[in-house]
Amino acid sequence: MQPSFSELPLNPADPPYSAWGLWGHDDEAGTLNLLDENTVTQAAKEIQLGHRFSLNWSLSLPRTPQFQRHTKPFTHSLHFNTQKGSQIDGLRHFAYQKAGLFYNGKTKDDIIAPGSSAYAERHGKTYDASGVFAIAYDDLMACLAEQSQMSREPIEFRKGDILLVRSGYTQKYLQLAEDEERKLGHKMPPETCGVGQDERMLRFLWEKQVAVVGGDAPAWECLPPVCVSPGFLYHEVLLLVAGWGCPIAELLWLEDLAHACNEHGRWTFFFTSAPLNVPGGDASPANMVAML
Structure with a gap:
């Protein structure tokens, strides 16, 4: 039985809101423990249209990562060899040897060259997604209520859901000029839009038994906090202090999925993520897919 939000922290000596020991003192899964067999089988029922959406932003973006990550080597091909272990060959892996052509008649030059309405917009809420902006709890709840009303069936949270x-950050990022993008990446302390720090949001996530949170913003939460003395960061409670052991997904590509949700009037879907199997790693490419 999950303790109530008001019972946190479970040990008075632990950091605020923490749930250390809830799933055992040797636990390494955190809120992923909520994703039991029943949760997964119920989630599979969300696949009704057969539409699939990759939520992975290009590994080459952002060009100038925030949080001083641009000061470290930022290459991927040198960090891991995608054909070293378990793998799947892509369509550009092998060409017709005589013609030198790949799938659909593409040449080597073709495949090396780079490829060429949301709630806020509906309600006239404008803001610069590349700057500091806190998405308010009240707006998130109003958006959820509107989506539930517009859906064919009311949206009801279930244990282990992923929020x-x-x-709009990634969409805005692609519109930035080169000097604007570089300036954004070099800002210290980092500035980013995201969910505003609000204890009501913490209570919502805990009581709804949300297993993972994610979004297209660089940190999911607004940084630096714009509210007066919030008293916490989501990274502290959800992840860094390992208060709940709740993973945070960042810089996801949500544009295609958002358009499909609006088109079909459905804002719930099957969601899967298969992080790289890197023992001792601090993070991984998301490798996420949503299915409607």
């Missing part, structure tokens, strides 16, 4: 919040 995704689209801020």
Whole structure:
């Protein structure tokens, strides 16, 4: 039985809101423990249209990562060899040897060259997604209520659900000029839009037994906090202090999924993520897919 939000922290000596020991003192899964067999089988029923959406932003973006990550080597091909272990060959892996052509008649030059309405918009809420902006709890709840009303069936949270919040950051990023993008990446302390720090949001996530949070913003939460003395960061409670052991997904590509949700009047879907199997790793490419 999950303790109530008011019972946190479970040990008075632990950090605020923490749930250390809830799933055992040797636990390494945190809120992923909520994703039991029943949760997964119920989630599979969300696949009704057969539409699939990759939520992975390009590994080459952002060009100038925030949080001083641009000061470290930022290459991927040198960090891991995608054909070293378990793998799947892509369509550009092998060409017709005589013609030198790949799938659909593409040449080597073709495949190396780069490829060429949300709630806020509906309600006239405008903001610069590349700057500091806190998405308010009240707006998130109003958005959820509207989506539930527009859906064919009311949206009801279930244990182990994954909550995704689209801020519009990645869409805005692609519109930035080169100097604007570089300036954004170099800002210290980092500035980013995201969910505003609000204890009501913490209570909501805990009581709804949300297993993972994610979005298209660089940190999911607004940084630096714009509210007066919030008293916490989501990273502290959800992840860094390992208060709940709740994973945070960031910089997801949600545009295609958002358009499909609006088109079909459905804001719930099957969601899967298969992080790289890197023992001792601090993070991994998301490798996420949503299915309607």
